[in-house]
Amino acid sequence: xxxxxxxxxxxxxxxxxxxxxxxxxxxxxxxxxxxxxxxxxxxxxxxxxxxxxxxxxxxxxxxxxxxxxxxxxxxxxxxxxxxxxxxxxxxxxxxxxxxxxxxxxxxxxxxxxxxxxxxxxxxxxxxxxxxxxxxxxxxxxxxxxxxxxxxxxxxxxxxxxxxxxxxxxxxxxxxxxxxxxxxxxxxxxxxxxxxxxxxxxxxxxxxxxxxxxxxxxxxxxxxxxxxxxxxxxxxxxxxxxxxxxxxxxxxxxxxxxxxxxxxxxxxxxxxxxxxxxxxxxxxxxxxxxxxxxxxxxxxxxxxxxxxxxxxxxxxxxxxxxxxxxxxxxxxxxxxxxxxxxxxxxxxxxxxxxxxxxxxxxxxxxxxxxxxxxxxxxxxxxxxxxxxxxxxxxxxxxxxxxxxxxxxxxxxxxxxxxxxxxxxxxxxxxxxxxxxxxxxxxxxxxxxxxxxxxxxxxxxxxxx
Ligand SMILES: [Fe+2]
Numbered sequence: 001x002x003x004x005x006x007x008x009x010x011x012x013x014x015x016x017x018x019x020x021x022x023x024x025x026x027x028x029x030x031x032x033x034x035x036x037x038x039x040x041x042x043x044x045x046x047x048x049x050x051x052x053x054x055x056x057x058x059x060x061x062x063x064x065x066x067x068x069x070x071x072x073x074x075x076x077x078x079x080x081x082x083x084x085x086x087x088x089x090x091x092x093x094x095x096x097x098x099x100x101x102x103x104x105x106x107x108x109x110x111x112x113x114x115x116x117x118x119x120x121x122x123x124x125x126x127x128x129x130x131x132x133x134x135x136x137x138x139x140x141x142x143x144x145x146x147x148x149x150x151x152x153x154x155x156x157x158x159x160x161x162x163x164x165x166x167x168x169x170x171x172x173x174x175x176x177x178x179x180x181x182x183x184x185x186x187x188x189x190x191x192x193x194x195x196x197x198x199x200x201x202x203x204x205x206x207x208x209x210x211x212x213x214x215x216x217x218x219x220x221x222x223x224x225x226x227x228x229x230x231x232x233x234x235x236x237x238x239x240x241x242x243x244x245x246x247x248x249x250x251x252x253x254x255x256x257x258x259x260x261x262x263x264x265x266x267x268x269x270x271x272x273x274x275x276x277x278x279x280x281x282x283x284x285x286x287x288x289x290x291x292x293x294x295x296x297x298x299x300x301x302x303x304x305x306x307x308x309x310x311x312x313x314x315x316x317x318x319x320x321x322x323x324x325x326x327x328x329x330x331x332x333x334x335x336x337x338x339x340x341x342x343x344x345x346x347x348x349x350x351x352x353x354x355x356x357x358x359x360x361x362x363x364x365x366x367x368x369x370x371x372x373x374x375x376x377x378x379x380x381x382x383x384x385x386x387x388x389x390x391x392x393x394x395x396x397x398x399x400x401x402x403x404x405x406x407x408x409x410x411x412x413x414x415x416x417x418x419x420x421x422x423x424x425x426x427x428x429x430x431x432x433x434x435x436x437x438x439x440x441x442x443x444x445x446x447x448x449x450x451x452x453x454x455x456x457x458x459x460x461x462x463x
Contacts, residue, residue: 001050003057005094011103014045018061020100021090022458032456032463040064048087056093063088096459120260122339126160127257129379136383138165141175144182151182152428158228159425163252163393169232171387173412176232179390180413184420187226189219190288196234196412205284206348210406215253215374215399216346218415221280223292225344227418229400230392233385234410245407250391252381253399255343258373259301269366274301274337276363278344279351291351300345300370306338342396347371374399394421426462 001017003010018041021027026036041064048060063086098106121127137157143150144166157164169175177194180186186193197208206213219225236245263270279297282290292298347367355363373379382403385391393400396418456463 001047003097004052005098005101005106008098008106010097010101010106012097012101014047015041015043017047017059017090017092018045020092021061021088023088023090026088026090027458029458032458053091056091057097059090059092061088061090062086093459099461120263120340121256124160125162125256127260128161128254128381129257130377130381132161132381133383136165136381137161137163138167141166141169141179144179148428149432151424152432155183155421155425155428158392158394158421162254162256162398163391166390166392167388169388169390171232171234173234176230176234176390176412177414180230180416183228184416184424187415187417187420189222189226189415190282190285190290194412194414196410198408198410205282210248210404210409212404213401214347215251215380215401216348217255217343217395217399218346219282219395220278220344220346220349221282221290221292223294224418225342226395226415227421228392228416229395230390230413230416231385232387232390232412234387234412236405236407236409239407243406245409246405247403248405248407248409249382249384249403251401251403252383252391252393253374253379253401255345255374255397255399256340258370258379258399259340259343261373261379262370266366266369268362269369270301272359272362272366273370274299274303276355276359276366279354280346280349281351282349296354297351298344300343301340302342302344304338304341343399344396345370345374345399394418430456 001012001014003012019036019038021036026034028035045061045064048062050060051058101107118125137160139150139154139157144154154164154166166179169179173194173196177186180194191205217225218229231250233248236248238244259270262273277294277296277299279295280291282288353360353363390413395415
Protein backbone atom coordinates (compact mmCIF):
# COMPACT_ATOMS: atom_id res chain seq x y z
CA UNK A 1 0.00 0.00 0.00
CA UNK A 2 1.23 3.49 -0.79
CA UNK A 3 1.22 5.71 2.31
CA UNK A 4 1.66 9.45 2.34
CA UNK A 5 3.65 10.57 5.39
CA UNK A 6 3.76 14.37 5.52
CA UNK A 7 4.86 15.27 2.01
CA UNK A 8 6.56 11.97 1.27
CA UNK A 9 5.34 8.64 0.00
CA UNK A 10 6.25 5.23 1.32
CA UNK A 11 5.38 1.81 0.01
CA UNK A 12 4.58 -0.87 2.59
CA UNK A 13 3.51 -4.45 2.04
CA UNK A 14 0.17 -5.41 3.54
CA UNK A 15 1.68 -8.49 5.17
CA UNK A 16 4.41 -6.34 6.75
CA UNK A 17 1.86 -3.89 8.16
CA UNK A 18 -0.33 -6.69 9.51
CA UNK A 19 2.69 -8.44 11.05
CA UNK A 20 3.65 -5.22 12.87
CA UNK A 21 0.38 -4.51 14.60
CA UNK A 22 1.30 -3.51 18.15
CA UNK A 23 -2.08 -3.74 19.84
CA UNK A 24 -2.05 -5.65 23.16
CA UNK A 25 -3.36 -8.84 21.58
CA UNK A 26 -0.77 -8.82 18.80
CA UNK A 27 2.20 -7.60 20.83
CA UNK A 28 2.75 -8.04 24.56
CA UNK A 29 2.94 -4.54 26.08
CA UNK A 30 5.20 -5.67 28.93
CA UNK A 31 7.54 -8.23 27.38
CA UNK A 32 7.73 -6.46 24.00
CA UNK A 33 7.35 -9.80 22.25
CA UNK A 34 5.15 -10.77 19.35
CA UNK A 35 1.89 -12.56 20.22
CA UNK A 36 0.44 -12.45 16.75
CA UNK A 37 0.83 -15.59 14.68
CA UNK A 38 2.76 -14.41 11.64
CA UNK A 39 2.16 -17.69 9.87
CA UNK A 40 -1.60 -17.33 9.97
CA UNK A 41 -1.47 -14.12 7.92
CA UNK A 42 -2.48 -14.68 4.34
CA UNK A 43 0.26 -13.52 1.94
CA UNK A 44 -2.55 -11.84 0.01
CA UNK A 45 -4.11 -10.06 2.98
CA UNK A 46 -5.80 -6.76 2.13
CA UNK A 47 -7.22 -4.13 4.48
CA UNK A 48 -10.96 -3.77 4.88
CA UNK A 49 -10.49 -0.04 5.35
CA UNK A 50 -7.69 2.51 5.75
CA UNK A 51 -8.05 5.89 7.42
CA UNK A 52 -5.56 8.66 8.13
CA UNK A 53 -6.12 9.99 11.67
CA UNK A 54 -4.22 12.52 13.79
CA UNK A 55 -2.67 9.68 15.78
CA UNK A 56 -1.62 7.61 12.82
CA UNK A 57 -2.74 5.28 10.11
CA UNK A 58 -5.82 3.33 11.19
CA UNK A 59 -6.24 0.04 9.35
CA UNK A 60 -9.04 -2.46 9.69
CA UNK A 61 -7.73 -5.92 8.87
CA UNK A 62 -9.80 -9.02 8.20
CA UNK A 63 -9.67 -11.50 11.08
CA UNK A 64 -7.65 -14.30 9.58
CA UNK A 65 -6.19 -15.64 12.80
CA UNK A 66 -9.36 -17.04 14.28
CA UNK A 67 -8.70 -20.45 12.71
CA UNK A 68 -5.51 -20.77 14.70
CA UNK A 69 -6.42 -22.29 18.10
CA UNK A 70 -3.13 -21.19 19.68
CA UNK A 71 -3.77 -17.54 18.94
CA UNK A 72 -5.59 -15.36 21.47
CA UNK A 73 -9.05 -14.26 20.43
CA UNK A 74 -9.03 -10.90 18.71
CA UNK A 75 -11.77 -8.53 19.64
CA UNK A 76 -12.09 -5.58 17.35
CA UNK A 77 -12.31 -2.11 18.79
CA UNK A 78 -13.62 -0.84 15.50
CA UNK A 79 -16.96 0.83 15.36
CA UNK A 80 -17.50 -0.33 11.83
CA UNK A 81 -20.85 -2.03 12.00
CA UNK A 82 -20.24 -4.05 8.85
CA UNK A 83 -16.96 -5.59 9.98
CA UNK A 84 -16.97 -5.45 13.75
CA UNK A 85 -17.04 -9.21 14.22
CA UNK A 86 -14.65 -10.12 11.43
CA UNK A 87 -12.01 -7.46 11.69
CA UNK A 88 -9.05 -6.31 13.67
CA UNK A 89 -8.21 -2.64 14.14
CA UNK A 90 -4.59 -1.54 14.03
CA UNK A 91 -3.16 1.93 14.53
CA UNK A 92 0.34 2.80 13.27
CA UNK A 93 1.78 6.12 14.55
CA UNK A 94 3.10 8.36 11.77
CA UNK A 95 6.53 8.74 13.38
CA UNK A 96 6.85 4.98 13.67
CA UNK A 97 5.89 4.51 10.02
CA UNK A 98 8.45 7.04 8.94
CA UNK A 99 11.17 5.63 11.18
CA UNK A 100 10.63 2.12 9.85
CA UNK A 101 9.83 2.86 6.23
CA UNK A 102 11.82 0.85 3.72
CA UNK A 103 10.56 1.78 0.25
CA UNK A 104 12.14 4.23 0.33
CA UNK A 105 13.78 4.47 3.78
CA UNK A 106 12.47 7.98 4.54
CA UNK A 107 14.42 8.36 7.77
CA UNK A 108 17.62 8.30 5.72
CA UNK A 109 16.60 10.81 3.10
CA UNK A 110 17.13 13.88 5.29
CA UNK A 111 20.86 13.30 5.31
CA UNK A 112 22.18 16.60 3.98
CA UNK A 113 23.43 17.44 7.46
CA UNK A 114 25.12 14.05 7.95
CA UNK A 115 28.85 14.47 7.74
CA UNK A 116 31.13 12.12 5.90
CA UNK A 117 32.48 11.06 9.29
CA UNK A 118 28.97 10.12 10.40
CA UNK A 119 28.48 8.20 7.18
CA UNK A 120 31.33 5.93 8.21
CA UNK A 121 30.99 5.67 11.97
CA UNK A 122 27.48 6.87 12.75
CA UNK A 123 26.34 9.99 14.62
CA UNK A 124 27.75 11.07 17.95
CA UNK A 125 31.28 9.83 17.36
CA UNK A 126 34.27 12.15 17.57
CA UNK A 127 37.23 10.75 15.67
CA UNK A 128 40.59 11.73 17.11
CA UNK A 129 44.32 11.57 16.52
CA UNK A 130 47.39 12.35 18.61
CA UNK A 131 45.96 15.79 19.47
CA UNK A 132 43.54 14.17 21.90
CA UNK A 133 46.47 14.20 24.34
CA UNK A 134 45.66 17.84 25.11
CA UNK A 135 42.13 17.05 26.34
CA UNK A 136 41.54 13.34 26.83
CA UNK A 137 38.03 12.42 28.01
CA UNK A 138 37.89 11.63 31.70
CA UNK A 139 35.48 11.35 34.60
CA UNK A 140 35.91 11.17 38.35
CA UNK A 141 35.64 7.96 40.36
CA UNK A 142 33.35 9.57 42.92
CA UNK A 143 30.97 10.74 40.22
CA UNK A 144 30.69 7.28 38.68
CA UNK A 145 30.22 5.54 42.03
CA UNK A 146 27.70 8.11 43.32
CA UNK A 147 24.76 7.51 40.99
CA UNK A 148 23.69 6.31 37.57
CA UNK A 149 23.84 9.79 36.09
CA UNK A 150 27.60 9.61 36.64
CA UNK A 151 27.70 6.25 34.88
CA UNK A 152 25.71 7.73 31.99
CA UNK A 153 28.20 10.58 31.64
CA UNK A 154 31.04 8.06 31.66
CA UNK A 155 29.46 5.79 29.04
CA UNK A 156 28.60 8.75 26.82
CA UNK A 157 32.30 9.67 26.71
CA UNK A 158 33.23 6.10 25.84
CA UNK A 159 30.58 6.10 23.13
CA UNK A 160 31.77 9.41 21.70
CA UNK A 161 35.54 8.96 21.86
CA UNK A 162 35.91 5.21 22.20
CA UNK A 163 37.74 5.60 25.51
CA UNK A 164 37.78 7.47 28.80
CA UNK A 165 39.93 7.76 31.88
CA UNK A 166 38.56 7.51 35.39
CA UNK A 167 40.53 9.58 37.90
CA UNK A 168 41.02 9.20 41.64
CA UNK A 169 40.28 5.48 41.75
CA UNK A 170 41.61 3.81 44.91
CA UNK A 171 44.63 1.78 43.68
CA UNK A 172 43.21 -1.57 44.72
CA UNK A 173 41.78 -4.52 42.80
CA UNK A 174 38.61 -4.36 44.88
CA UNK A 175 37.82 -0.74 43.96
CA UNK A 176 38.67 -1.41 40.32
CA UNK A 177 36.38 -4.40 40.10
CA UNK A 178 33.59 -2.42 41.73
CA UNK A 179 34.12 0.32 39.17
CA UNK A 180 33.76 -2.07 36.20
CA UNK A 181 30.63 -3.55 37.72
CA UNK A 182 29.02 -0.09 37.63
CA UNK A 183 28.63 -0.79 33.89
CA UNK A 184 27.67 -4.46 33.81
CA UNK A 185 28.87 -7.96 34.60
CA UNK A 186 32.49 -8.72 33.94
CA UNK A 187 32.91 -10.96 30.94
CA UNK A 188 34.81 -14.10 31.78
CA UNK A 189 37.24 -15.53 29.28
CA UNK A 190 40.00 -18.12 29.39
CA UNK A 191 42.08 -15.35 31.03
CA UNK A 192 39.63 -15.27 33.90
CA UNK A 193 36.98 -12.74 34.90
CA UNK A 194 38.45 -9.81 36.78
CA UNK A 195 42.17 -10.22 36.24
CA UNK A 196 45.09 -9.05 38.38
CA UNK A 197 48.45 -10.01 37.00
CA UNK A 198 52.15 -9.29 36.56
CA UNK A 199 54.32 -10.04 33.52
CA UNK A 200 54.90 -13.65 34.49
CA UNK A 201 53.59 -15.39 31.35
CA UNK A 202 50.91 -16.99 33.49
CA UNK A 203 48.91 -17.25 30.27
CA UNK A 204 50.32 -18.04 26.85
CA UNK A 205 49.86 -14.55 25.44
CA UNK A 206 52.29 -11.69 24.79
CA UNK A 207 50.16 -9.49 27.07
CA UNK A 208 51.72 -11.41 29.95
CA UNK A 209 55.30 -10.49 28.95
CA UNK A 210 57.32 -7.25 29.08
CA UNK A 211 57.48 -6.99 25.27
CA UNK A 212 56.25 -4.02 23.25
CA UNK A 213 52.78 -4.56 21.76
CA UNK A 214 51.67 -2.83 18.57
CA UNK A 215 48.19 -1.38 18.21
CA UNK A 216 45.66 -4.20 18.23
CA UNK A 217 42.21 -5.11 19.43
CA UNK A 218 41.75 -7.94 21.90
CA UNK A 219 40.07 -11.30 21.42
CA UNK A 220 39.84 -11.14 17.63
CA UNK A 221 39.43 -14.91 17.82
CA UNK A 222 36.09 -14.76 19.61
CA UNK A 223 32.90 -14.84 17.59
CA UNK A 224 31.94 -11.79 19.65
CA UNK A 225 35.13 -9.97 20.66
CA UNK A 226 35.19 -8.34 24.11
CA UNK A 227 33.35 -5.00 24.05
CA UNK A 228 35.04 -2.84 26.68
CA UNK A 229 38.34 -3.33 28.42
CA UNK A 230 39.47 -1.54 31.57
CA UNK A 231 43.09 -1.31 32.70
CA UNK A 232 44.34 -0.14 36.06
CA UNK A 233 48.09 -0.04 36.71
CA UNK A 234 48.38 -0.80 40.42
CA UNK A 235 52.16 -0.59 40.64
CA UNK A 236 55.34 -0.48 38.59
CA UNK A 237 58.41 -1.33 40.65
CA UNK A 238 62.03 -2.33 40.24
CA UNK A 239 62.65 -5.78 38.78
CA UNK A 240 63.88 -8.62 40.97
CA UNK A 241 67.45 -7.98 39.78
CA UNK A 242 67.20 -4.37 40.93
CA UNK A 243 66.71 -2.66 37.52
CA UNK A 244 64.79 0.59 37.87
CA UNK A 245 61.25 0.65 36.50
CA UNK A 246 60.91 2.26 33.07
CA UNK A 247 58.85 2.10 29.86
CA UNK A 248 55.40 0.59 29.58
CA UNK A 249 53.69 3.63 28.07
CA UNK A 250 50.18 2.86 26.83
CA UNK A 251 49.16 3.44 23.24
CA UNK A 252 45.67 4.14 21.90
CA UNK A 253 44.72 4.52 18.23
CA UNK A 254 41.25 5.42 16.98
CA UNK A 255 40.46 2.57 14.59
CA UNK A 256 37.50 4.44 13.11
CA UNK A 257 39.73 7.38 12.17
CA UNK A 258 42.30 4.98 10.69
CA UNK A 259 39.50 3.36 8.66
CA UNK A 260 38.30 6.75 7.45
CA UNK A 261 41.82 7.67 6.33
CA UNK A 262 42.14 4.32 4.54
CA UNK A 263 38.82 4.87 2.79
CA UNK A 264 39.79 8.41 1.75
CA UNK A 265 43.23 7.54 0.44
CA UNK A 266 42.95 3.90 -0.65
CA UNK A 267 39.27 3.04 -1.25
CA UNK A 268 40.19 -0.27 -2.90
CA UNK A 269 42.18 -1.29 0.17
CA UNK A 270 39.21 -0.33 2.34
CA UNK A 271 37.02 -2.65 0.30
CA UNK A 272 39.50 -5.48 0.63
CA UNK A 273 39.73 -5.17 4.43
CA UNK A 274 35.94 -4.83 4.65
CA UNK A 275 35.32 -7.95 2.64
CA UNK A 276 38.17 -10.42 2.92
CA UNK A 277 37.78 -12.73 5.90
CA UNK A 278 40.66 -13.37 8.26
CA UNK A 279 40.80 -16.47 10.41
CA UNK A 280 42.26 -16.11 13.91
CA UNK A 281 43.00 -18.22 16.94
CA UNK A 282 44.12 -18.25 20.55
CA UNK A 283 46.15 -21.37 21.33
CA UNK A 284 48.87 -20.29 23.75
CA UNK A 285 47.38 -22.14 26.71
CA UNK A 286 47.56 -25.93 26.55
CA UNK A 287 43.96 -26.25 27.62
CA UNK A 288 42.60 -23.69 25.18
CA UNK A 289 42.13 -23.58 21.42
CA UNK A 290 39.75 -20.77 20.57
CA UNK A 291 38.67 -19.90 17.05
CA UNK A 292 35.46 -18.17 16.00
CA UNK A 293 32.29 -19.89 14.85
CA UNK A 294 32.89 -18.96 11.23
CA UNK A 295 36.12 -20.76 10.43
CA UNK A 296 36.73 -18.42 7.50
CA UNK A 297 36.82 -15.66 10.13
CA UNK A 298 35.66 -12.07 9.84
CA UNK A 299 36.85 -8.97 7.98
CA UNK A 300 39.14 -6.54 9.79
CA UNK A 301 36.55 -3.82 9.17
CA UNK A 302 33.06 -5.03 10.00
CA UNK A 303 29.99 -3.06 8.93
CA UNK A 304 26.38 -2.96 9.88
CA UNK A 305 23.89 -4.26 7.40
CA UNK A 306 22.84 -1.55 4.96
CA UNK A 307 19.56 -2.49 3.22
CA UNK A 308 20.18 0.04 0.44
CA UNK A 309 23.65 -1.31 -0.29
CA UNK A 310 22.42 -4.87 -0.01
CA UNK A 311 19.65 -4.19 -2.50
CA UNK A 312 22.24 -2.93 -4.95
CA UNK A 313 24.72 -5.74 -4.24
CA UNK A 314 23.56 -8.77 -2.25
CA UNK A 315 25.98 -9.64 0.54
CA UNK A 316 26.53 -13.15 -0.80
CA UNK A 317 27.88 -11.67 -4.02
CA UNK A 318 30.37 -9.30 -2.44
CA UNK A 319 33.33 -11.65 -2.40
CA UNK A 320 32.77 -12.63 -6.00
CA UNK A 321 32.37 -9.01 -6.98
CA UNK A 322 35.49 -8.03 -5.15
CA UNK A 323 37.39 -10.72 -7.00
CA UNK A 324 36.12 -9.43 -10.33
CA UNK A 325 36.66 -5.86 -9.25
CA UNK A 326 40.28 -6.28 -8.20
CA UNK A 327 41.10 -8.44 -11.19
CA UNK A 328 39.53 -6.20 -13.78
CA UNK A 329 40.13 -2.63 -12.71
CA UNK A 330 41.73 -0.92 -9.79
CA UNK A 331 39.74 2.21 -10.62
CA UNK A 332 36.28 0.71 -10.26
CA UNK A 333 34.12 2.46 -7.64
CA UNK A 334 34.33 0.99 -4.14
CA UNK A 335 31.43 -0.92 -2.64
CA UNK A 336 28.85 0.79 -0.55
CA UNK A 337 29.01 -0.37 3.04
CA UNK A 338 26.79 0.12 6.03
CA UNK A 339 28.15 1.90 9.09
CA UNK A 340 31.47 0.70 10.40
CA UNK A 341 30.76 -1.05 13.69
CA UNK A 342 33.88 -3.01 14.51
CA UNK A 343 37.59 -3.04 13.95
CA UNK A 344 38.85 -6.57 14.61
CA UNK A 345 42.59 -6.54 14.23
CA UNK A 346 45.54 -8.26 15.82
CA UNK A 347 48.05 -9.30 13.20
CA UNK A 348 49.73 -11.58 15.75
CA UNK A 349 46.58 -13.70 16.12
CA UNK A 350 46.05 -14.29 12.41
CA UNK A 351 45.86 -17.97 11.34
CA UNK A 352 46.86 -19.34 7.94
CA UNK A 353 45.61 -17.01 5.24
CA UNK A 354 43.29 -18.92 2.97
CA UNK A 355 42.18 -16.84 0.00
CA UNK A 356 41.57 -17.22 -3.72
CA UNK A 357 44.84 -16.68 -5.57
CA UNK A 358 43.69 -13.38 -7.05
CA UNK A 359 43.11 -11.90 -3.59
CA UNK A 360 46.42 -12.75 -1.93
CA UNK A 361 48.41 -9.81 -3.29
CA UNK A 362 45.54 -7.28 -2.92
CA UNK A 363 45.16 -8.44 0.69
CA UNK A 364 48.82 -7.98 1.61
CA UNK A 365 48.87 -4.64 -0.18
CA UNK A 366 45.77 -3.48 1.75
CA UNK A 367 47.16 -4.80 5.04
CA UNK A 368 50.36 -2.83 4.51
CA UNK A 369 48.43 0.39 3.90
CA UNK A 370 46.34 -0.26 7.03
CA UNK A 371 49.50 -0.90 9.06
CA UNK A 372 51.11 2.32 7.81
CA UNK A 373 48.09 4.34 8.89
CA UNK A 374 47.86 2.62 12.28
CA UNK A 375 51.53 3.28 13.01
CA UNK A 376 51.50 6.89 11.85
CA UNK A 377 52.47 9.19 14.72
CA UNK A 378 49.55 11.48 13.81
CA UNK A 379 47.09 8.83 14.98
CA UNK A 380 48.96 7.58 18.04
CA UNK A 381 48.02 8.73 21.51
CA UNK A 382 50.69 7.69 24.01
CA UNK A 383 50.29 8.14 27.72
CA UNK A 384 51.62 6.67 30.93
CA UNK A 385 49.14 4.91 33.17
CA UNK A 386 49.50 5.65 36.85
CA UNK A 387 47.96 4.08 39.95
CA UNK A 388 44.60 5.76 40.58
CA UNK A 389 43.87 6.46 36.91
CA UNK A 390 41.92 3.77 35.08
CA UNK A 391 41.69 3.55 31.33
CA UNK A 392 38.64 2.04 29.66
CA UNK A 393 38.18 1.70 25.93
CA UNK A 394 35.83 0.30 23.32
CA UNK A 395 37.63 -2.75 21.99
CA UNK A 396 35.44 -2.68 18.88
CA UNK A 397 36.83 0.71 17.89
CA UNK A 398 40.02 1.72 19.69
CA UNK A 399 43.22 -0.25 19.25
CA UNK A 400 45.66 -0.42 22.14
CA UNK A 401 49.30 -1.28 22.65
CA UNK A 402 52.24 -0.47 24.87
CA UNK A 403 55.96 0.07 24.79
CA UNK A 404 58.36 -2.49 26.25
CA UNK A 405 59.10 -2.04 29.92
CA UNK A 406 61.58 -2.88 32.65
CA UNK A 407 60.49 -3.77 36.14
CA UNK A 408 57.48 -5.46 37.64
CA UNK A 409 54.10 -4.13 36.63
CA UNK A 410 50.94 -5.13 38.39
CA UNK A 411 47.86 -4.53 36.27
CA UNK A 412 44.26 -5.37 36.96
CA UNK A 413 41.10 -5.00 34.94
CA UNK A 414 38.48 -6.85 33.01
CA UNK A 415 36.25 -7.06 29.97
CA UNK A 416 32.61 -6.11 29.59
CA UNK A 417 30.56 -7.59 26.78
CA UNK A 418 29.64 -5.12 24.04
CA UNK A 419 25.96 -6.09 24.27
CA UNK A 420 25.88 -5.39 28.03
CA UNK A 421 27.65 -2.05 27.59
CA UNK A 422 25.26 -0.89 24.85
CA UNK A 423 22.26 -2.05 26.87
CA UNK A 424 23.37 -0.02 29.90
CA UNK A 425 24.09 3.02 27.73
CA UNK A 426 20.74 2.79 25.97
CA UNK A 427 18.77 2.57 29.20
CA UNK A 428 20.67 5.45 30.85
CA UNK A 429 20.38 7.59 27.73
CA UNK A 430 16.64 7.05 27.79
CA UNK A 431 16.47 7.89 31.48
CA UNK A 432 18.68 10.97 31.54
CA UNK A 433 18.96 12.05 27.92
CA UNK A 434 15.26 12.27 27.13
CA UNK A 435 15.55 10.22 23.96
CA UNK A 436 15.67 6.65 22.77
CA UNK A 437 18.14 5.09 20.40
CA UNK A 438 21.01 6.81 18.70
CA UNK A 439 19.72 10.32 18.75
CA UNK A 440 16.54 9.74 16.74
CA UNK A 441 14.18 10.24 19.63
CA UNK A 442 11.26 8.23 20.87
CA UNK A 443 8.11 7.77 18.91
CA UNK A 444 6.02 8.10 22.01
CA UNK A 445 7.62 11.45 22.87
CA UNK A 446 9.08 12.21 26.27
CA UNK A 447 10.28 15.76 26.00
CA UNK A 448 10.80 17.27 29.41
CA UNK A 449 10.92 13.96 31.26
CA UNK A 450 14.47 13.49 32.43
CA UNK A 451 14.51 11.50 35.61
CA UNK A 452 13.51 8.06 36.78
CA UNK A 453 12.73 4.89 34.92
CA UNK A 454 10.34 5.48 32.03
CA UNK A 455 7.92 2.94 30.68
CA UNK A 456 9.12 1.52 27.40
CA UNK A 457 6.60 1.98 24.61
CA UNK A 458 5.75 -0.72 22.09
CA UNK A 459 6.61 1.89 19.44
CA UNK A 460 10.13 2.63 20.71
CA UNK A 461 12.99 2.54 18.28
CA UNK A 462 14.72 -0.79 17.94
CA UNK A 463 11.74 -2.97 18.87
FE1 LIG B 1 45.58 -6.36 24.37
